[in-house]
Amino acid sequence: MEIRRSATELVIQTPAKLNLFFEVLAKRTDGFHEIESLMCPIDLYDTLYFRDEPGGKVQFRCRWMGATGPVGCGFDQVPDGPDNLVVRAVELARRKAGVQRGAHVLLVKRIPAAAGLGGGSSDAAAALVAANEVWQLGRSRDQLAQWAAELGSDVPFFLADGPAVCRGRGEQVMPLIGIGGLHFVLVRPPEGLGTAAVYRACRATAQPRSVEPFWEALKLGDLNKAGQRLRNALQPAAAKLSPWVKRLEQEFARLDLLGHAMSGSGTSYFGLCRHARHARRSARRLRASGVGTVFAVRSCR
């Protein structure tokens, strides 16, 4: 995430993520699934504006400013009140730190929702960082990551500021170094999926694959091999729930991509490209087939 400070306000650009590798290992007794995923932030951002409110109230507004209209990007499913993950994160920070501070918070959304892009989790992580800094709570990123895990499995990842392998239910984050800039074409089809429904429809893989061969290929900069090893174990379950997953798989198979897969619990679908020009060219072709909102993006910190 990128943080800008002014005398009155903190402004955070907080990114979406892609799951380049996603394995479901087992269902746990607490109802969560044990997973192993290599996640990577991309340069598609929401913006959080956070200002201290001396009156002690938390005031929250949320607005869509995506590249295309909100229809088909799931913005109608983003709560604009206490259920928004930003408000939940701010309230959690107040409770954990035992402070009665207030804030004016504006969330400008560009990351499509219910899409497997982690927008809500990213916003929650940004809100924790903002509250910690503006209210001078003095917590380290590791301490914030413990709070973050209470808000959602993917929230701690966004505090690591870079690609990472995530294990457990996703909250055990091992940051990775040595991954160069990666370019992708990305589509959010007109229909989204809820994470819980996809997990319900999913079975743990009988012979789970390890992230290591994929991670090795990335470290060596062997994009061809990395493309062949993209994997998402949730994809068959998501394909049972939304026809868009199969449709996108077919559309992406027609392009000369290094590999393609669904991100997270879907329905967003991405392809690994050779360079930025390749991503832009692939994006033009996908826009012409009317499959939803199309982005050419790259990995970021």
Ligand code: ATP
């Ligand atoms: P993940 O990849 O982490 O499973 P996702 O990308 O599929 O997440 P999100 O966009 O993060 O899904 O949001 C999931 C749900 O969380 C939304 O459908 C919405 O109801 C709720 N939500 C709460 N706060 C937010 C927020 N700030 N932005 C987006 N969704 C939010």
